[in-house]
Amino acid sequence: MSGATFTRFFQDSGRHLVRLAYLLVGDLADAEDVAQEVLEELYRRWADIREDTAMAYARTAVVNRSRSMLRRRAVARRFAPFLAEREQTAAAPLEDRWLWDLVQELPRRQREVVVLRYWCDLGEAEIARVLGVSAGTVKSSASRARARLAAAFTGVLDSPKGAQ
Numbered sequence: 001m002s003g004a005t006f007t008r009f010f011q012d013s014g015r016h017l018v019r020l021a022y023l024l025v026g027d028l029a030d031a032e033d034v035a036q037e038v039l040e041e042l043y044r045r046w047a048d049i050r051e052d053t054a055m056a057y058a059r060t061a062v063v064n065r066s067r068s069m070l071r072r073r074a075v076a077r078r079f080a081p082f083l084a085e086r087e088q089t090a091a092a093p094l095e096d097r098w099l100w101d102l103v104q105e106l107p108r109r110q111r112e113v114v115v116l117r118y119w120c121d122l123g124e125a126e127i128a129r130v131l132g133v134s135a136g137t138v139k140s141s142a143s144r145a146r147a148r149l150a151a152a153f154t155g156v157l158d159s160p161k162g163a164q
Helices: 003-025 028-044 051-082 097-104 108-119 124-131 135-158
Strands: none
Touching: 003 028, 003 051, 003 108, 028 051, 051 108, 051 124, 097 108, 097 135, 108 124, 108 135, 124 135
């Protein structure tokens, strides 16, 4: 495929990939890094990638790189007391911060399914392909996530401050 085709793909999909990464990692700078790394890799391999599968490839790569970043963060948190003061991350630029906080508390797989289903509007089969799991795993993860969010949502609404 031509460079012009990649340029069009970048213009059409770049922001979407940053947003997907942001919803998975929770930090805009890290999300931009993830998306940039994926787009660089995609550019290098563009001649080998079919245009009709480029977005699926990019989504899968963003999910995988986001997982890697979250693993690195977990290790960093574990050793943070032994290191210099932890970096401050930017607050999420979301209007419904309380909902974002609830989603971030979900286990990794459930959070990925929720983001891919409700933000990317992907069906179960495509989510399964992106995550490399069965459709049944996607269904059960979505069901568990909805149950956890419903319980947490009820707790937020019952709190004295409510959802602010």
